[in-house]
Amino acid sequence: xxxxxxxxxxxxxxxxxxxxxxxxxxxxxxxxxxxxxxxxxxxxxxxxxxxxxxxxxxxxxxxxxxxxxxxxxxxxxxxxxxxxxxxxxxxxxxxxxxxxxxxxxxxxxxxxxxxxxxxxxxxxxxxxxxxxxxxxxxxxxxxxxxxxxxxxxxxxxxxxxxxxxxxxxxxxxxxxxxxxxxxxxxxxxxxxxxxxxxxxxxxxxxxxxxxxxxxxx
Numbered sequence: 067x068x069x070x071x072x073x074x075x076x077x078x079x080x081x082x083x084x085x086x087x088x089x090x091x092x093x094x095x096x097x098x099x100x101x102x103x104x105x106x107x108x109x110x111x112x113x114x115x116x117x118x119x120x121x122x123x124x125x126x127x128x129x130x131x132x133x134x135x136x137x138x139x140x141x142x143x144x145x146x147x148x149x150x151x152x153x154x155x156x157x158x159x160x161x162x163x164x165x166x167x168x169x170x171x172x173x174x175x176x177x178x179x180x181x182x183x184x185x186x187x188x189x190x191x192x193x194x195x196x197x198x199x200x201x202x203x204x205x206x207x208x209x210x211x212x213x214x215x216x217x218x219x220x221x222x223x224x225x226x227x228x229x230x231x232x233x234x235x236x237x238x239x240x241x242x243x244x245x246x247x248x249x250x251x252x253x254x255x256x257x258x259x260x261x262x263x264x265x266x267x268x269x270x271x272x273x274x275x276x277x278x279x280x281x282x283x
Contacts, residue, residue, distance in 0.1 A: 078114060081107070082120070085120065087214070091136055120137065195222070212227040224274040225274075226272045246259065249274060
């Protein structure tokens with residue numbers, strides 16, 4: 067009985083993770099992705115709906131009855147990593163109030179240098195753009211960003227499905243600007259990095275289009 071309950075919880079965790087990382091899905095596609103029956107996935111969704119962790123909207127897909135399109139709710143975000151959000155916001159507010167914006171900018175710059183050093187170590191001496199991006203996605207995932215790569219024609223999309231510093235970034239958007247600059251610095255002057263989706267602008271994730279230069283392979 068205990069093992070059955072644990073398995074049920076794991077299935078719901080997988081379901082939430084899938085909706086978080088892949089975006090809204092209809093019931094049938096969720097069932098295929100998770101490898102369980104449609105009635106089975108509906109039963110898990112009913113529980114999560116009751117808990118306020120998922121919501122659904124009606125969507126018509128071709129001929130036949132409309133289906134339900136499922137997504138995670140704002141309440142579900144608390145289940146994903148948050149790097150001490152409330153404390154970080156308080157510290158940012160204190161630095162801004164006591165020391166001023168210039169001091170806050172210096173703190174962010176110091177954080178950037180520490181991240182840059184650690185990420186450069188993770189990227190190592192990899193020369194191929196694909197390898198560098200894979201290694202960057204791995205270390206960003208370790209930091210709670212749930213990052214992965216997607217191919218888009220000749221370009222790459224570097225996707226971050228979660229922001230573990232979202233509360234801090236809302237208070238101090240310099241953190242987001244500095245991370246875009248950090249990616250550009252890490253990937254080199256022959257690589258173009260453009261943010262195409264932005265969580266704080268209402269998107270469900272942050273995404274960056276990576277265009278390779280003539281020296282990147």
